[in-house]
Amino acid sequence: MRTFLLTLAGLAIGGTALAGLVFSGALNRSVVSRTVETPLTAEQIKALAPQGAKVAAAADCYACHTARGGAPWAGGMPFETPFGVIHATNISPSREGIGGWSRAEFHRALRDGIAPGGRHLYPAMPYTSYRGMTEGDVDALFAYMTTRTPMPVGNAKNGLAFPFDQRWTLAAWNFLNLPASVAEPNPERSELWNRGRYVTEALGHCGECHTPRDLTQGLRTSKALTGAVIEGLEAPDITPAGLTHMGFSAASLATFMGSGLSAQGAATHQMFDVVHFSTRHMDRADLLAMAAYFFDRDALTDEAPAVLPEPAPVAADVAARAQATYAGLCAGCHGAMGEGIPHVSVAMRGNASLRTASPSGFVRAVLAGLPAQSFPDGERMEAMPSFAADLDDAAMADLTNWMRAEWGGQAPTVQTRDVAAVRATLTTRHAAGD
């Protein structure tokens, strides 16, 4: 709450000071070139659309712009931000969506964050990342989006408090947070690394979740990809050190992104949606390029298979209580030795969720459960029940500490208050054990 008030005050003061500049137009720094003023021909659109489908997958447009159970591309997906609820908009080519937008207008929305009529987009739309997209990819995406079925679905009203409902304040936000120029390829690095950076930063916008934000909710680029909390859950550290700590290698990371499953476990929570709607549809070459970039390598070489972490010591009483819980509630599916059951439940031995800095993702999965998830090639994992009614905070802390130590090699530092904090985010349904 204190952060929120500070942010509120900061933005209000900063916003007022910058208002003059905003209205003078001094802050509009477009990266869109004049060439896109020329419309694309019908033939060009037809030829570019298939490439646009790949760009849309890599940029993960669908996951946000389609409400679960809603019409494709028609928006409506709600996002909780510290400033209130924002809804993704209709981006199908209907009157309510991007119907009638010119090529140049589409470019400006995507790369400058400004829709036709000068309306500023909220930065929940990752235009700060898309700013780095090439003209060719934006054209392809435009071609793909304008050839989707128009969906006549109105846009949901946003629930933002003053002054965040004032879109002009976003010009000030952009002044602070929108890079003036975009990253050029680094000639000192390989083509693989540069492609990986482009796919990761500009298209995949991984940093939007995995990079911490400052008071204005701008990305702290000095801490890029070191992990952040988003909608109450930890998006882990995915720097080379963070990934290695979770047990990933470049090859297993590419496998994880392409299939949602690897020896490190299954993609869960928001990352499942990322895999489901985006990365599983990407070319293997791009996944490998991303993996190379994440591990900061110019080339990928054969790797030795990952070594499981050595168990960390745990107090005997904690271990005894945790083992009783594990045998009673977990071993039925995850195996007495944490080995899991193929196609049913993931192995816990070496599971990345036991190795992240914060235990919150693991605790949340155990307390709230997880829905059944399907992965490419008919692979699936069954639903995980909710154990909120079975395990109190102390029992959950014991279980978390023991599992993290035994199978994740982490020091047992989880406190009951860490569990309580996660429990506070559960719905009444979870708490009742239904």
Place this chain on the structure above:
Amino acid sequence: MTALPKPQTLSLTVNSKPVSMPVPQGVSMQEFLHEWLGLTGARMGCGQGICNACTVMVEEPGKLPREVRTCITGAHWFEGKTVRTVEGHARQNADGSLTLSPVQQAFVEGFAFQCGYCTPGFVTAATVLIERLRAAPVPREAVERVVSEALDPHICRCTGYVRYHTAVRDLVLATPGLVTA
């Protein structure tokens, strides 16, 4: 965690009878019911926590009864608990005859089950629902929803869903005290 099952005394109450015996660690509740107690009503369907054919009722004083899947829950998790399996619902009369529980009777009258494999789970689910409604009645309009929610996790391969649902809904509506005015 040891790979060799070590016996450990397990004491609990099953169908109103106290039970206490050594049981190897790592045995599931379903195996225990079937192999140690001869109670085979809690069925093995998927063995993975999906079908709910294996559920039993856990009744703890001061708490609402709950449904627990025995296939994925260790026997020792039930230490000290009070459990009702499908064998514990009907009442045995002095002459040896049985009086079915209201839920069982409703299923028979409604032709709800066919092969009967899933039925123990449905009996458990419906009974838990009725006990919970007794503690916290719901408005009439909510009955369809709460019945759906209670039966939803249960899979019936013979697809008797509509008849199960109708039987439970009608029983809820006909039983005094489960629905607010």
